[in-house]
Amino acid sequence: MLNNFCFWFAALVALGASVLAVSRRNAVHGLLWLVLSLLAVAVLFFMLGAPFAAALEVIVYAGAIMVLFLFAVMMLHLGPAAQRQEAQWLAPGVWIAPGLLALGLAADLIAIARLAGDAPAGAGIIPPEAVGAALFGPYVIGVELASVLLLAGVVAAYHLGQRRDRSLGEGAGSG
């Protein structure tokens, strides 16, 4: 009973926060809603018996990636002009078609979920050991591929991050 209540509450928060994340004109506000949405999803994972996935969701997405997003957005010069542009993008003509498509997908999802029948929330808890065993057992090829991809990403990031010495302090002004 309590679990169900928590589940619905978290699901509602996740949905609402996602909608707000899309519709906010202020990019920083939008990102914060997105963080909330991710946290709610983490709670869902937890309720479904996957504490490991929940923790990873928070560490990786809410904790690291979103902070970097925030970081980047804050460095941009976002003023009234940027907000006006956001407002333009939020005109009904722009969002109605994708919105309808998304609704269709949602309906699909619900239908499939109903067909599949009820799987009780939190039926079994998957311990981290099981996750590890699965990753390095049946899915080891996938894990290796992903790690190679990540390595490539790191190398690329290192290459891009290297910048040629820009001359500093060329400005005028004799003090």
Added chain:
Amino acid sequence: MSIHTIGVIIKDWLIGLLAGWGVPVELSRLLIEVLTWAVGAALCIIAIMLAALVFIYLERKVSGYIQSRLGPTRCGPVGILQSFVDVIKLLLKEDIVPAEADRVLHTIGPILFLAVSALAYVVVPWDEGGTVAGKVDAGVGVLFMAAVGSMGLIGIVVGGWGSNNKWSLLGAIRGAAQMVSYEIPMLLALMCVVLQAETLSLAGIVEDQKGSIIAWNFLRPWMWLPVVLFLISGVAEINRTPFDIPEAESELVSGFHTEYTGMKFALFFLAEYGNLLLVALIFSVLFLGGWLSPFGYPDPLRLPGIIWLLAKSLLIVLIVMWVRWTLPRLRVDQLMGLAWKLMIPAGFVALGVMCAVIMLGWA
């Protein structure tokens, strides 16, 4: 009698009471569950408040001692009431929001910072079987703590950006870069302990060290590197000297909380001291045997485990204070260099050593 058994006794008593009033057992169980959570949350906040009250006084006295002065002496005997006076002062101050600031974010920042700090207390094993929420620790206490710890940053970043002040923004940016970087060596050090204990549960890590002081992790040679790494990155995570660059007074005025006054400032302040205690607690749990007595298990002195835990944490807090009042502050690039060029490689080395130890069967 441990905290856990007290909890069970209170629970049973409440159920009996409610049943006497004719409430169905199922509903009363639910109510009590919710109540337990609420009490747990309140306990976390209270722990932070108490920690802040004690530590503010302690910090003043310790810094006074280190700087060959007396510290507070006027409020109460040996200035013991100084913290309370500080709190009253902060409560009475006007709450100022800069005209051009983002009012919402400016308010959310400190709240988020404190909330996150309080959340991490949920998984601290205070005594045998005594986390505030035993369930969360089910298998991922370490992960939960790491996850929540990484969220604290958002409060700093949001508050710093929301103040619409360049110094705050610089402080927030420095804070973000620093905390993201130091999380990595911290987690690597954590992983060594996890490998040693073969569990992600903090309570389990303490269980693993059962015995007298010689069974504790910090006396195992392959744990020495993780101990150092964890202590350094822990100090960096809570932004204290020599890693206090997000609020470096002489450089950034006051960093991310430049524009905060009154209670909002107090929230940042509370959370910082809360984090200080948290790092000390976690360090004690990971390396100093948590609630275990140094004289063996069960404790020959029969002291509650929480006393031992707090005593160990206090020791760590004093060390951190000692460092703060002694060392200068690193520059931002040196700080990042230390994390990425020294500590992270060292963390991997520590992890490798740990793996080797396990494979050789010494652990």
Added chain:
Amino acid sequence: MPDQEGILAQLKQRFGPDGIVRQLTADGILTVWVPPEQVRAVLSSLRDDVSPPFRMLYDLTAVDERQRQVRPDQPPGDFTVVYRLLSLEGNADCRVKVALTGETPAIGTVTDLWPNAAWYECELWDMFGIRVEGHPHLRRLLMPPWWEGHPLRKEHPARATEMAPFRLPEERMALLQETLEFRPEDWGWPPPGPDQDDLYLNLGPHHPGTHGVLRVICRVCGETIRDAICDIGFHHRGAEKMGERQSWHTYIPYTDRVDYLGGAMNNLPYVLAVEHLAGIEVPERAQVIRILLAELFRIISHLVFMGTFAQDVGMMSPVFYMFTDRERALDIVENITGARMHPSWFRIGGVAQDLPKGWEQLLGDFIELLERRLNEYEQAVLRNRIFRARTVGVGALDVGTAIAWGATGPMLRSTGLAWDLRRQRPYGGYDQFEFDIPIGKQGDCYDRAVVHMEEMRQSLRILRQCLQNMPAGPYKSDHPLATPPRRAQTLRDIETLIHHFLSVSWGPVIPPGEAEGRVEGTKGLYSYYLVSDGGTMSYRTRIRAASFPHVQMLPMLCRGLMVADLIAILASLDFVLADVDR
């Protein structure tokens, strides 16, 4: 002593005997008048061709001559611009004067010869209304941009009673504050906007890292400083203007407050200059007492430097220890003079009083204590690895640049040049003392700290010599212009009594002429350039402050470094804003 005649002959050979007119001054510094159209050529040849070359522009100022009464053998003119040059390798001085006529005269810039002329020339415009042609950015330097008039001109009021009552309605205040807003366009910086990645950071005037009311506007890219601009003048109190309204004697307390950490050290160049003018010989005991006080204040000032430096790089504790020791030194000052930070204790012709009984004990204890404590500070601060990482190689300066920018004192010595005025041109009895000149290697923040630390040890050495060899004798000269005159004779005959009365009530009448008094101050060379018109007040008082050129170097030193380095450099410059702004 430098060969003045030789330098004069070289100049006359280049510019003809008519172009160069020599003036004799009380301080014996080679002073030449040159016509305005030739000044640039003369200065440039003094810098490069003459032997020894004058590589440093030591000071640049002007005198409003329009009310001057006694000017024998000097070309006519309304304003005189004075270039004061210093040759470190030749240990020679030179003063080049240019007479200008008209209400708002103009003169060419020398910023291309000496980069530190930039601020001095701004000061010319600000204080005298002398336009400097070709100056890259002529502006109000010390006065606010909305100020009307030029304060050091004779027609500008010196006292509030000569002006209309002061009123500052809200609207006017808002208007005045608006003028302080930074406009990047004025400095050739792009205006802030979406295409502009650099951040303009306004550091000060009330920032915890600026040691007073200094404003630095930084153009930062990330945390890297691409350029910076110093805005000074927030601490300007018109100390030079006050010199024209105070008697020779009553100006002494003002000097204490110029470098407010240096206390009695500031009295010394002023009284030396007046004594030059009056021709007073100071008795030995007074000389040694002066040196004792000056060195004590050097230690006091350096202790503040070390403490605040450590604090600015994040070390919170050393400052408490050093201030405690400073208090002990101030206790000694208090026991000797009755005051602590600003004793105003030197007098024209000597000092105010003899040393009190028991001073030897106090001073001896202090020397012993501080010698031990300095070793501790070296251990705790200078040998700290983080401190070294923060300061070694930061804000480095080479000898040539330091000289070109007018750096003196510890700033200059940290670059590796052992040039100390106390050794090169012993004044006030320093030739009797033994001490070393500590130098640095690469002129970075760390070397500056090391030089300061070592100088404290040398000052202790000098203090010990004062302690062991204090001569007996009078503490004030018997010269009639020594102020206040000694009283012993006044009770015997009416003539001396009348002179005593006049000298005390009006102040001494100093013979006409001009002289400069210089000392190796706590932060560099301090000098007072005084022009007397034969009155009871100075006609012109020029204070050459060491901090002024040092702060001017800040943008050059911090370019390409980080904000945290800027704070370390600021701390290592050892400046006092009161000294910069005067």
